[in-house]
Amino acid sequence: MTGARQPRRYSAGPGSGARLRAFGLVTPLLLFVGVTFIAPLVTMLVRSVHDPxxxxxxxxxxxxxxxxxxxxxxxxxxxxxxxxxxxxxxxxxxxxxxxxxxxxxxxxxxxxxxxxxxxxxxxxxxxxxxxxxxxxxxxxxxxxxxxxxxxxQRFTARHYLNAVDMQRLPDGSVTRQPEERRIYLRLFWRTLLVSSAITFLCLLLGYPIAHLIAQAPPRRANLLLVLVLVPFWTSLLVRTTAWIVLLQTQGVINDLLVTLGLIGDDGRLAMIYNMTGTIVAMTHVLLPFMVLPLYSVMRTIPRDHMNAAASLGATPRQAFLRVYWPQSLPGVGAGSLLVFILAIGFYITPALVGGSDGQLISGMIAYHMQTSLNWGLAGALGGVLLLGVLVLYVLYDRLVGVERMGLS
Amino acid sequence: MTEGIHVEFDGVSKSYDGRTLVVEDLNLRIRTGEFVTLLGPSGSGKTTILMMLAGFQAPTAGEIRLEGRPIQNLPARKRGIGMVFQNYALFPHMTVGGNLAFPLEVRGLAPDECRERVDRALRLVRLEGFADRRPGQLSGGQQQRVAIARALVFEPSLVLMDEPLGALDRSLREEMQYEIRRIHQTLGVTVVYVTHDQQEAMVMSDRIAVLRGGVVEQIAAPEGLYEEPERAFVASFIGENNRLHGRVTRLLDGDVCEVETGGERVRALRVVECAEGDEVTLSIRPERIAIDPEEGRYTNEVTAVVVDMTFLGDHLRIRLSACGRRDFIVTIPNVLGHGGLLVGDTVRLGWTVSDCRALNHERGTE
Structure with a gap:
């Protein structure tokens, strides 16, 4: 009896040896992240303020x-x-x-x-x-x-001032750039608007799809998910050039419209190499990032909730707005944040199909990186962008709560 | 004809794939204020019947009438039927008060009236002061009460409950059974209740409809189902019984027949239509069998050997070898202990004709 009364020994979690081994296993990843992500980020941010x-x-x-x-x-x-x-x-x-x-x-x-x-x-x-x-x-x-x-000056805020269309006068005061040199704020603003529009379009297109997949029986749901993911597995370049084929002046859609007699041969629509092209192609590219988090949240909404709402006397509209939509909000938040943040820094698609007026801030950063070789300014523009995303993230966390976000 | 009849199923059938019938030719009348339970194993069609009544599924054939009016073309939201779902279906993003106010708000009631009715409903299920909690902060039993309150708050005259107690543990389930009964008696609403738990059905119901394979086997009050089962399935589904397979040897006066089973000839009440030579199933409740009775007291007497005995607190369960079977069960109340019985003893068993019912022969039950 005395033996049984002795306190049982529980193992106190993994010992130090196991912990060391676990750390050893993640070290390559930490190194990788350090070399490929943190180091370049820090370098660029340093360059944006330091110029010796x-x-x-x-x-x-x-x-x-x-x-x-x-x-x-x-x-x-x-x-x-x-x-x-x-x-x-x-x-x-x-x-x-x-x-x-x-x-x-x-x-x-x-x-x-x-x-x-x-x-x-x-x-x-x-x-x-x-x-x-x-x-x-x-x-x-x-x-x-x-x-x-x-x-x-070795350390300077010049690039940051420049990035937000400001300048320091010889007397040390800070003012706005002259009218004709203000380009970046407008570009930031445009990037913000375009990203919002793309996020909204993705939500508009993705919500019904996600709902359909969440309601479908398992086998069909899997098939539909694969259909959503196929574009995901296709090269970004291929998808973007496919849009060129479809949207260009001599492209499929214009040809079709001309053949149908809806527009004249001389009235072909300019749907690419402008903002329209950027928005259409980016919405397509980013759609899976909206559908997947939405689907993962919608799947957890019990099916009988809509029945319950109906039995309680709600019209389908009321049932959706008051029962389904609020419960899908974490997915809406996660998907929108994901799409918006990706859109704000998107480069390839606007570069390929944006023409001159479909460029976003990413295009300007690339220009300063590759053509004007003003890396300090490129770093500062990137820094402003990063700050903007962080501010949005914090705002989202305050308003919605990140832990409520349905990413998992 | 429809006076006092609240719900009427008239030849209702339902098929999902167009071939197999989940519900077959259902004819059922539920009186106003009645508590009717649809009892059956899974796949017996009981939930489908409820879903058709609630308006979530349409019958393939037949007609459902509410107070005499056909409701086929009435969408669920206009039927005014309260429903308690299996997993409660409480809206997690609303408070308890919000959940309860939902059916009132969609009906356009004034906020004051809403609040008053919500309070009244919460009092009814004894959850005063819980209005500001979220469903996730409540225990299973409390969630269950909220679900019931929500189904009642808009004062429907008919309430449907789909296995509402399935997720609760045993003691809570029993408590809730009495709670639901109390609410039913207080409000006088008609309740259609679905469960696979026969005890639950017995506790609460005015009448129980026993379902199997989409067909109502028997509908009767709990006592009636237990004492006078009309089908072998009902006899075995409600309570324990000894089922003996036999063949009718003689028809006697007063609905009595003589049946030969396992080498014994016993007399049984002729419940099923049968003729000489027909196969029947005899059903005898284990507690209606006397061990070593006075000579000549019972019409039916057989000899048996005790195989084993199990002590179950309030009663003893004795397994014997009798009528050609080794799983003949007799239960005796624990009044005199085991009465001096020992395994291997040879005893006489006796029972009356009325406690031995000749029912339809069930294939594959031997």
């Missing part, structure tokens, strides 16, 4: 400019330092990069820098202010020096 090129190439000029009060032209020592360091930069072959950076703040600077550096090669002594003004008129403009001073 000018400060490294013209250290003395920048530090002397730092002490300059900003009124009129800078004193002679600044010119002397600039002459020495521009020469050095030319020899180090970093002049191009420096000129490019300054050029972004003050256009026309690229040629001024290269020409000045080449001219300085043969000049031994000052007074440097006269030498500079002799080489190029631009050096008599305080704006040039302000540009060097501003790009000489």
């Amino acid at each position: 090129v000018v400060a490294d190439a013209l250290p003395e000029t920048v530090s002397l400019l730092h002490d300059w009060n900003g009124e009129g032209l800078p004193p002679e020592p600044v010119y002397a330092a600039a002459a020495r360091e521009l020469n050095q930069a030319r020899e180090d072959r970093t002049l191009g990069q420096v000129a490019g950076r300054v050029n972004r703040v003050q256009s026309g600077m690229r040629s001024v820098f290269t020409r000045t550096a080449r001219a300085l090669e043969d000049i031994e002594a000052g007074p440097w202010r006269d030498v500079f003004s002799g080489i190029n008129e631009a050096w008599n403009d305080p704006a040039t020096w302000h540009a060097i001073k501003s790009t000489g």
Whole structure:
């Protein structure tokens, strides 16, 4: 009896050995995520605020400019330092990069820098202010020096200001960009609107499908799910180009409409390489992301709820609005959030079928990454986008509650 | 003719696939204020009958009338029938009060009136003060009460219940059985109740319709079903009985016949129409059999050997070998202990003619 009365020993969960082994198993994943996701993200975000090129190439000029009060032209020592360091930069072959950076703040600077550096090669002594003004008129403009001073900062909010169509004036105040240079906020706004429209369309198209699948007997439900997933398994490129085939001016739909006599041959509709193309193709591409969470939530709504509502005297409309719809809301939230966040950063489809006015912010980020090579601005645009998504997520969490979201 | 008749099934049949009938030629009349239970094993069509009455399924043939009016073309929401579902079907996103107010709100009642009626319904099921809870915060029994209150709150004259107590544990089930009975007696509504639990049916019902394979085998008050089963299936489904397979050897006066079973000749009440030589099933309740009775007291007497005995608290269950069977059951109340019986004893068994009913022969029951 005494033996039976002793407290039973329970194992206190996995021991430290097992825990170590478990950690070892997830280490490759952690490394993978670190290398392919976190590291690039951090790099881009750092680049958006950190730019040492000018400060490294013209250290003395920048530090002397730092002490300059900003009124009129800078004193002679600044010119002397600039002459020495521009020469050095030319020899180090970093002049191009420096000129490019300054050029972004003050256009026309690229040629001024290269020409000045080449001219300085043969000049031994000052007074440097006269030498500079002799080489190029631009050096008599305080704006040039302000540009060097501003790009000489290692850490800068310039890219972020730029990304939201703001600029810092030489006196340090922040104002909006001149009218013709305000492009990013409009693009962000357009991206937001288009993503909302796509989310709404996906909901409109996906809700009945998800409902149909959730109500169907198991075998048919599986078949329907496969049909939803087939596009999912098809290459994004194939799906997008399929829309080109369908929607282009000489495409299937236009041909059909002309054959039916609904439109004249000269009145073919422009349905692609514009916003329409972007919306149609993206709605199609993102539809499964709406259907799947909706389906997983709808499947859990007991079938007899609609019968119960009917027996209690509700019309089908009332039963849907007051019994079915509220219970499907977690799925609506999950699907919408998923589609919206994917749409906001979508690149391939708008790039292929968006033409010029169907571009979203992603296209601009790609442009700064690949063409203008202004990675700082690309990083800042990406940072703003990331912040926007996070804000939306937090808002959603406050309003609906993420734990209520039917993703699982 | 329809005076006092609330629900009437007239030749109602239902088939899902067009070939097999789930319900076959159902004729059933339920009086106003009556508590009728549809009792049967799964697949007997009892839920289908309820669904047709509620309006979720349409009969393939026949007519259902509510207070004399055919309701085929009346959608469920206009039938004004309260329904309690098997899994309650409470709306989880609404509070208890919201669930109860739902049928009132869709009828366009004023908020004050809604609140008053909801309170009254909650009092009826003894859940005062639960209006602001969510169904998920309630126990199974409380959810059940809410489901009943919701089916009653819009004051229907007919309430349907589809195995409402199936998900509850045993003691709660018994409590709820009396609760439902009390509510029925308080409100005087007509109740059609579906269950596969014969005891549940016995406790609550005015009349029980025993169903099998879509056909009503017998409809009667609980006592009637137990004491005077008309079909072998009913006899075995309601309570325990000894079923003896035999052949009629002689027809006697007063609806009595002589049946030869397992080498014994016994006299039985002729419930089924039969002639000499017909096969019948004899049904004898185990508690109606006397062990070692006075000589000549019972018409039927056979000898038996005790095979084993089980003590079940309030009664003893004795298995004997008799009439050619080794599973002849006799139960005796635990008044005198086991009465000195031992396994292997040879005893005489006796029973009256009226406790031995000759019913239709059931194939495959031997």
